[in-house]
Amino acid sequence: MKKIKNTAGLQTLRQTLLEAQDPEMPVVRVCLGPGCLALGAEKVARAFKSAVRNKKIKARVQPLIKGTGCHGFCSQGTLVSLSPANLFYVRVKPEDVAEIVATSLEQGRTVERLLYSDNGARYRSAAEIPFYRAQQKIILKNVGIIDPLDINDALMAGGYQSLAKVLTEMSPEEVLKTVEVSGLRGRGGGGFPTGYKWRRAADNARENPGPVYVIANGEEGDPGAFMDRSIMEGDPHKVIEGMIIGAYALGANQGYLFVRHEYPLAIHHFSIALRQARNRGLLGKNILGSGFDFDLQINRGAGAYVCGEETAIIASLEGRAGEPRTRPPYPAQEGLWGRPTVINNVETWANVPHIMEKGADWYTGLGVPHSTGTKIFSLVGKVKNTGLVEVPMGISLGALVEGIGGGVPGQTHFKAVQTGGPSGGIIPYELKEIFTDYHYHPEEFIAAKKEISVDFDSMAQTGSIMGGGGMIVMDDHDCVVDVARYFLRFLEEESCGKCLPCRLGLKGMLEFLNRFARGQGSPEDIDALESLGQALVDGSLCGLGRAAPNPVLTSIRFFRDEYLAHIVDHKCPAGVCRDLISYQIDPETCNGCGLCAQECPEACITGKKKKLFTIGQEACIRCGVCQDVCPVQAVQVA
Amino acid sequence: MNAKKESKKPPKDNLVHFSIDGRRVQAQPDWTILETARAHRLHIPTLCFHPAIHPWGSCRLCVVETRLNDKVEVTASCLTKPVAGLEVLTHSSRVMNVRRWVLEMLLAECPASREIKELAAQYGVTSTRFAILDPEEECLKCGRCVAVCHEVVGVQALTFGSRGVAKKLETPYRVPNNACIGCGCCVSVCPTGALQARLDTVRGDLSRRTGHGFAH
């Protein structure tokens, strides 16, 4: 690989690469994102490759097989797209490969049965599918399209063009100004204005000359979230480019990619991307002949949730235990090795090249005032289309969950969404009605609009947070007490234990919830739990403890009735909390097959074949096996 | 980055002027809120703070409410530096809520400590709703001993092992530590006397106790 000497060289190389492309060359893109991999995408990719290698294909030109990052529509994996035919196949199994090769690659026809269909409509290309149509892919534009292991692919897709522009046309001050004006806010959860953070670091470095560092936070500790993972795996060069631009603005010569250990593929893709970028002269000494030096190093996070906190990351990089310390001083004041340090989330960095390319004005045109640009969400839970979506900030919650997500299967609307990961909140579908029922709600929010707008400030007003972008959709069969308990259990394990409120308080809160889930406790206990939660919010040292009570506090605020149902009526309305439900066999429906009696691990179901079976409630452990095996759905939760 | 913004024109005396519970106070430029309060003989309860070591911020007993313009925060006074015009409240309802819960937790964390019982009683906290794991325990993991050993004595004979609720005061690798010079600084800074009973699990070779094994 030849070094690119200057920006003109970059353009020439890109031109040469593009001209060498044969527009008729068939390209098969197999999604190798986390969702599809779990569904066997690797076998599909291998099947395509061996089909090509074995020269079984009689097409004019040999097709190119590309493995890509997550394409987004994970619930339909494995996804395979074909260009230039512009075909999009879903749920592809290795067995389907031969047919795709024979029909689409050799004869140019469509395999109808592998197209995505919904409500009777069939969609040939991804762009037509409602799930994709309502999205606005900017950060994810290349993810799922380019081969992340080939820098040439990134270069052809416009990679490092912003860097070239910045290095030749913009001063560091202009870059800073542009980020400030763009209104970009941190995507790592807090939504802190990025330009302000950079400005502080630059000012501090000027007052106190010496090295400055930039860090990308790729810890992504939220269970179930994979936004950052998809960017790192699918388009690592975008993050690298953003960091070089940031380093240029801040005068940093060294940066760190802090990636969690559980993301080996992201680490692998980054290391290849770094090597290729270095070989191309895009990283290292005298980048693109500009005289600016910058290099990046990958560091693995050991994977504790709290290690995603910025001061804990800095501690890890310095070789100390990954425990947070109090802020201020903020990293922009005293960060790595006591020097001004800018630490931003991976997605935040990936925004930077786009802002430089198209300008701050373009960026503020996306989204809403105070929350500009787009945001990536991982949409999971009780929703038809699960996957990775990118939407403009300020989209309504309904449009996101019901429009793009396709709503809850079999129900008219969703019950609630849990946003922002374990430290986020649970927001009900009918927020407006609930807001007027209780007395402690922000007035302006009621007046604003019925639909909850998904942006930093509106989310904060509900008591939840935008967080990293996890969005779990809940329906009537999800119990809020149980969900709050799940997240609290996670956080209790993840607490570093340095400060008392978090170390013991989370355990205490969990004890309250455990009692509630057993139907014990009094309404006063709910108030006590709320005040304990508030003590953690106010008293904890770092963001983990300060945000940990959010799921509990928001669920009490919006679903107090459900809590009361557990405590006062000893009922779990959603039918989840084991101690509060019983399984009954409906005599009308039971056909006496006896399957349940065979499967019951406690052997507490009795009855005669072809007659009615009944569950002995005393011995029943409420495992639900009978309900799962009953062929006629006679087992019901009461 | 809502950090301190020194007022544009610092008063001639170079002090930071702010208020604690309505009283005007002045801080030297590098003082924390707690240090300022102490200098003015205003009481804020503390446990993990000790003047000989860097503040660690683990006990959270010293929290205060701070107000500046419309920004209201609850923060640890032992770590926070004041800014000009700051209003500090040491007994607001949010502060007292944290303090009472912390004391209730402490009653469960170190039920054997007389000091903690007395302190809690001063705030009307006499029983705890938290589960007591070890009725004999006195250590509250405040971190004073670890810090004094490292920062003042200059060795690292003590550390915290495990994390979360399992966090424990230990010697590195859980073996008696030869780095320990048996000075007893840890014992003297321990707010509850928990270290008294543990010192023997810290010190290494017997020869060190008699003193003749010091020089390597």
Ligand SMILES: Cc1cc2nc3c(=O)[nH]c(=O)nc-3n(C[C@H](O)[C@H](O)[C@H](O)COP(=O)(O)O)c2cc1C
């Ligand atoms: C307990 C805790 C966990 C965090 N985990 C992450 C994480 O996994 N990824 C991340 O980008 N930021 C995480 N953060 C936020 C970081 O501390 C930091 O604010 C962020 O990386 C700053 O980048 P941004 O301004 O681009 O959002 C976490 C914060 C806390 C308190």
Ligand code: SF4
């Ligand atoms: S809040 Fe929790 S995670 Fe943060 S420092 Fe305190 S104990 Fe550690």
Ligand code: FES
């Ligand atoms: S992993 Fe393939 S679409 Fe998400």
Ligand code: FES
């Ligand atoms: S004295 Fe301030 S946190 Fe312990």
